[in-house]
Amino acid sequence: PPQWPQGLLSRISDVLLCGWTCQHCCQRCYESSCCQSSEDEVEILGPFPAQTPPWLMASRSNDKDGDSVHTASDVPLTPRTNSPDGRRSSSDTSKSTYSLTRRISSLDSRRPSSPLIDIKPVEFGVLSAKKESIQPSVLRRTYTPDDYFRKFEPRLYSLDSNLDDVDSLTDEEIMSKYQLGMLHFSTQYDLLHNHLTVRVIEARDLPPPISHDGSRQDMAHSNPYVKICLLPDQKNSKQTGVKRKTQKPVFEERYTFEIPFLEAQRRTLLLTVVDFDKFSRHCVIGKVAVPLCEVDLVKGGHWWKALIPSSQNEVELGELLLSLNYLPSAGRLNVDIIRAKQLLQTDVSQGSDPFVKIQLVHGLKLVKTKKTSFLRGTIDPFYNESFSFKVPQEELENASLVFTVFGHNMKSSNDFIGRIVIGQYSSGPSESNHWRRMLNTHRTAVEQWHSLRSRAECDRVSPASLEVT
DSSP, X not given: OTHHHHHHHHHHHHHHHHTTTOSSOOSOGGXXXXXXXOTTXXXXXXXXXXXXXXXXXXXXXXXXXXOOOXXXXXXXXXXXXXXXXXXXXXXXXXXXXXXXXXXXXXXXXXXXXXXXXXXXXXXXXXXXXXXXXXOOOOOOOOOOHHXXXXXXXXXXXXXXXXGTTGGGSOHHHHHHHHOOOEEEEEEEEEXXXXXXXXXXXXXXXXXXXXXXXXXXXXXXXXXXXXXXXXXXXXXXXXXXXXXXXXXXXXXXXXXXXXXXXXHHHTOEEEEEEEEOOTTSOXXXXXXXXXXXXXXXXXXXXXXXXXXXXXXXXXXXXXXXXXXXXXXXXXXXXXXXXXXXXXXXXXXXXXXXXXXXXXXXXXXXXXXXXXXXXXXXXXXXXXXXXXXXXXXXXXXXXGEEEEEEEEEOOSSSSOEEEEEEEEETTOSSHHHHHHHHHHHHSTTSOEEXXXXXXXXXXXXXXXXXXXXXX
8 A cells, every 4th residue: 555656656657758759658658569650750859969878778678678777877776676566666766767868768769760869959840851940030011012102192293282272272262362263154964865064154353364474464354265174084175255355254155065964973074264365375264173973963053163273374276187098009198187176266256267288298308288178267177178199108108297277367377276297207106106007007097186286396306397387
């Protein structure tokens, strides 16, 4: 009975030491035969000498009998005596009897090919053929493009950066701040016919015209008119008549836009008040922008809105639709002047009497000039006129076509509206693209819209523009 508790402690110690390398075996370490190490098993070895000591080599031969055990300090221990129940005697100290040295010897006897590893300092890892060194990584913040550009505020770099606070101002405050006048207009959507009607009624308190150098006033009164469009489509815009020499014009004009109701709610109504100037470019006085999603289109309504400055100081000159076709066998370059739209108005009372002049330039020499008929009192003329020029195929690459739109004037020289150059010395990317498409598709007519440019802009980029009048 006095030995029973000691045997129990011995049994518990065996289980704990056995759990050091295997948790599935509950027998004593020197009797266990079920614990077989695998290739993926992790061995935890202490800082033992790299060379196997003689006492450990001696213990391998006697390990099966379990009679002699030596400690790591080369001092032999007292041989243990077995109790009648097969358990080890309590006279052996637990440190010497169940030392790690015997466990290492037992593992080494079962797997002779497993070497002892000298670890300095102690490392823990899986034995493998390739060892990867692990270095501490420095934590650095990675900036994505979104993070980078999120720091910028685009509105600070826009032309209308001084208008950021307009939404928070009342019409009286806007009028006091900019002093550009006010515009009276109305909207109404017809569900039966699916069109939006915009009525431009009047304006008041418009500022007097200012010269381009800003030093003095050109005249006492403006010649205002209004352009109407539904953003983002600025091409299909409408335009009121010009009211002569007044700062309080009364328009009373209606314009209709064929557009579905749901699409109309996604558009923004833009009204631009422009000052007509016969001797220079027309200048923008101010604008009003109304998101149609914020108003009741079916019910309709009238508004007085204060004008705010526009980033577009000058109005566009208009657009021209052309068709080009080249016949290599005949050596003929065919040009069709189809139509134009939203041309710059050159006459206060009658709009414009526009016509198009077409001039063929070979290299830097003017070869031929032709022109369309003029149409009275319109800024959206339809021509549908065809012209043919004789251009041999070997001279085609050196040819340029200069298209100039004028407003016909019976009393004085014709009023320049806009110009483009297509060919060897094109006035822009759009014109170059049209000429390239024609060269790649002989005997096929190629149509394209072109935005008119000023004379100065064409003269600056195209030598062919300098050769014509």
